[in-house]
Amino acid sequence: GNFVPPIRSNGGNVGNMTSRIAGKGDDALDDSIKRCMDMLCGPDGELPEKLRNLEPRLIEHISNEIMDRDPNVRWDDIAGLDHAKKCVTEMVIWPLLRPDIFKGCRSPGRGLLLFGPPGTGKTMIGKAIAGEAKATFFYISASSLTSKWIGEGEKLVRALFGVASCRQPAVIFVDEIDSLLSQRKSEGEHESSRRLKTQFLIEMEGFDSVSEQILLIGATNRPQELDEAARRRLTKRLYIPLPSSDARVWIIRNLLEKDGLFKLSKDDTDTICKLTEGYSGSDMKNLVKDASMGPLREALRQGIEITKLKKEDMRPVTLQDFEDALQEVRPSVSLNELGTYEEWNKQFGSLS
Numbered sequence: 001g002n003f004v005p006p007i008r009s010n011g012g013n014v015g016n017m018t019s020r021i022a023g024k025g026d027d028a029l030d031d032s033i034k035r036c037m038d039m040l041c042g043p044d045g046e047l048p049e050k051l052r053n054l055e056p057r058l059i060e061h062i063s064n065e066i067m068d069r070d071p072n073v074r075w076d077d078i079a080g081l082d083h084a085k086k087c088v089t090e091m092v093i094w095p096l097l098r099p100d101i102f103k104g105c106r107s108p109g110r111g112l113l114l115f116g117p118p119g120t121g122k123t124m125i126g127k128a129i130a131g132e133a134k135a136t137f138f139y140i141s142a143s144s145l146t147s148k149w150i151g152e153g154e155k156l157v158r159a160l161f162g163v164a165s166c167r168q169p170a171v172i173f174v175d176e177i178d179s180l181l182s183q184r185k186s187e188g189e190h191e192s193s194r195r196l197k198t199q200f201l202i203e204m205e206g207f208d209s210v211s212e213q214i215l216l217i218g219a220t221n222r223p224q225e226l227d228e229a230a231r232r233r234l235t236k237r238l239y240i241p242l243p244s245s246d247a248r249v250w251i252i253r254n255l256l257e258k259d260g261l262f263k264l265s266k267d268d269t270d271t272i273c274k275l276t277e278g279y280s281g282s283d284m285k286n287l288v289k290d291a292s293m294g295p296l297r298e299a300l301r302q303g304i305e306i307t308k309l310k311k312e313d314m315r316p317v318t319l320q321d322f323e324d325a326l327q328e329v330r331p332s333v334s335l336n337e338l339g340t341y342e343e344w345n346k347q348f349g350s351l352s
């Protein structure tokens with residue numbers, strides 16, 4: 001009833017906010033809105049009930065900026081984390097693939113929390129879930145809801161869940177979920193962020209029915225900031241720790257082999273492993289990037305011009321390149337932080 005078709009606005013008020021954000025002009029935005037609406041219409045040409053009261057420009061933003069049709073990450077791309085992969089397969093992927101079996105007492109929880117240090121593969125897991133379960137992936141950073149969408153966060157949250165319910169099965173990945181569902185009740189807590197939190201919790205309750213195939217994944221580096229209401233809704237809580245030594249070697253090998261640069265011996269990788277204790281997956285990626293510059297830097301030091309450099313003449317990456325790179329790339333997670341995660345895991349984590 002209240003749906004307003006996306007007509008061109010003379011005052012430019014339909015597009016202003018989104019065009020600023022998406023960098024589109026009004027005409028391009030109007031076209032894009034129309035395309036999104038067409039795509040979301042059912043076979044009868046009508047927009048689904050859930051979307052009718054939502055603002056078209058927000059639906060466009062969700063469809064184009066937040067929805068990822070091809071997340072392009074598979075389990076095999078993720079090093080280690082066998083425990084998390086096993087839990088997630090059972091709890092999330094099977095139910096999304098076989099909703100007919102996973103009902104009644106087997107019905108899955110609708111909320112999953114991935115917590116642990118930054119750069120350990122939480123986002124990768126979210127994407128892999130969507131990929132493996134052939135689900136649509138929605139990625140939103142909770143801090144952008146409170147910063148970029150000031151005053152509009154609630155509407156965007158409604159649009160997010162609305163579009164997801166038209167794109168089932170769907171995985172909604174909320175990064176930095178602590179900034180949305182934090183327990184801090186400081187005096188400064190804005191009325192608007194309180195409303196946003198309430199709206200989010202309402203939406204989470206709203207899809208908690210057997211018929212809807214939507215999974216919410218929250219990721220955080222600060223699980224201790226989540227309040228009881230958030231914990232209750234995120235029923236499964238998985239610790240995503242720093243990579244083991246095997247996983248670190250795997251990351252090195254995988255990245256270098258892709259470019260045909262892996263020639264390290266077992267002794268070399270053992271040494272690198274000892275030297276990279278405490279590095280996250282993302283630190284390892286940065287380390288490999290830096291080390292892979294070693295052969296190039298050496299050739300340039302010898303006076304070869306970059307334009308004349310032949311790829312086939314460059315030597316493989318060596319242990320020495322890694323030792324040099326270790327001077328540049330330091331671990332980003334401190335040991336103290338790890339203790340906090342482990343404590344929280346013992347108290348609230350899903351251990352089996």
Ligand code: ADP
Pocket residue numbers: 077078079080081117118119120121122123124125219243247251280281282283285
């Ligand atoms: P998080 O969401 O935990 O902060 P991400 O999933 O965004 O971390 O990881 C950042 C990058 O670090 C990834 O794109 C990937 O290149 C690398 N990475 C992190 N963890 C792993 C892992 N377990 N296996 C392979 N690569 C990883």
